[in-house]
Amino acid sequence: MVRNVIGSILALVGAAAAVWSPFRAWYDGRHGRDYRIADLFSGISGTKADLWISILLPFAFAALVTLVGLLLRSRLLVVLAGLIVLGFTILWMIRQGQAAGSLSVESDGSGLGPGVALAAGGGVLLLLAAVLMSGRRRAHEHDLDEVGPGHTWGRGHGRRRRGRGEPERHEEPYAGPGQPYEQRPYADDTRTAEYPRYDDRPGEPGPGPAGPDRPGPPHRG
Template sequence: MIRSVLGSVVALAGAAAAVLSPFRGWYDGRLGRHYRIADLFDGIGGTHPGLWGSMWLPLLFAAVVTVVGVVVRSRLLVALAGVVALGFTVLWTVRLGQATGSVAVAADGSGLQLGVAYAAGGGALMLLGAALLPGRRGGRLRRSDRNRPYAAPGAEDPDTWPPTQEPGPSVQTSPWPEPETDPYTGPDPYNGPPPARADQDTAPYPVQEEGRDPRHPPRS
């Protein structure tokens, strides 16, 4: 939050400095709004243009783009405005050096003046404000991180917790249904002798006496 406010203030201060710079002296007492935009491409002349055809127009455009970028929290727009302001100021300086043969600050005020510093400083402040702004997309991501759900695991790691995938299809390949398992887990009642009852002799067969054939009954 502090970074966002600081970046906005710095960017807006740079926009204000840039839009006010054409109303200050740029060189040898000549105001910035007295230079045509066409002078940047044809060479600096002595013609005084109207306000909308002077150096004030690109700097006003940079200031408006800065305000829009601060409102929507777009670092790209604010940085673009700073590049526009600095670019036109540097191009004007190059054309001035070609026309006068030297670009310097004279002690008597005949050289570069405060208006150029306003324009260049305003563009630099716009770039600094763009660097300080957190950006619209970054802010949204930070707010959404608080309630972000668990991400679904990839195909290479399906066994994760909490479970986020449905169980896969059965591996059964036969068209017939699988037989149900018998829930009874005790011994098979058809294998082995039946269990003895309390009213019967526990011996399933009569006891054979030693030396007697069980096929012939004893004589009385």
Template sequence: MFRNAFGSLLGLIAAAAAVWSPFRAWYDGRHGRDYRVQELFTTAGITDHDAALFASLLLPFLVAAVLALAAIVLRSRPLMALAGIVVLGFAVLWMVRQGQAADGLSVGGDGEGLGDGVANAFGAGALLLIAAAVMRGRPRRVRTVPPAEPGPAPAADPHPGPGRADEPWPPPPSDRP
């Protein structure tokens, strides 16, 4: 029970961090909510156009948070791990596409380069995977078959095969040539 409670707490913290990350700076001071999700999958790549809130990187992280909440309610380790994979997958995909658009990624302390929103996303994804590993999950149900009730003996087969009912089957070899 303690492991499920601790894993659930980690999952809640990670889900909140994942949803919060698009509201932080991701690259060169640009927030994650300014990147369109479709830019990650098109040949045009990342552009300077702003995105609507629910068409931005918030959408996959919101879906991952809902998956994490469902995993907490259902005590499902695979669902929690899936939420972590979604967060990490979209963060990595964004980094690849941003690296292609900017001809490389940089890290800077003056607001240029990768921002703390990316760090929040990676931390949230890792924490979701840790929460999945910590959780014990649902207890397995062992199905037991109740013993059969004693009842009347089964009726003898009226046609037991060749020969009489008290003869062994198969019949012993005969001595006749």
């Protein structure tokens, strides 16, 4: 639970950083929203892009994938969002490096800007969040409970919790011959009734199938 909370917070921070990054300077004072998505594949140009065909679009899509992943508690979707952010950031750096000849960080702001750092940091936070998240528990794990009062063994899914309204069974250990039938373990459980039951009285046969060497119980009129 704690891991999911921490992972969710990191994922939200990472997604917010990625969406905010195109509104900051990326290179030589030029904002990320001014780069067209097509420039990442054909080469950086001086053409200013509209907002929704700029590099903001894949980052907004990654933020949407992050929200869906957090709602579904899916680590895979959060990882996918982080890879989208990092992938487009690295692709932009490659294209910008080809256009400028080299990438550098200058004190006068003529090199790489804070927008690139926000995008890269957001992608790393998304991947880190996916590692911290525990994800969804598998369906059969919800059926496993601690052994305690009111719990019985189920079939197929480990332990089964006693249902609402079902009386609690307190099983007494078998004390030996002479113990009343109703107090024996699983006396009312048909799963163990493979053979007829007999009273364990001295001189009478115990539980087992009747036969020539093991007669049945005496007739009681």
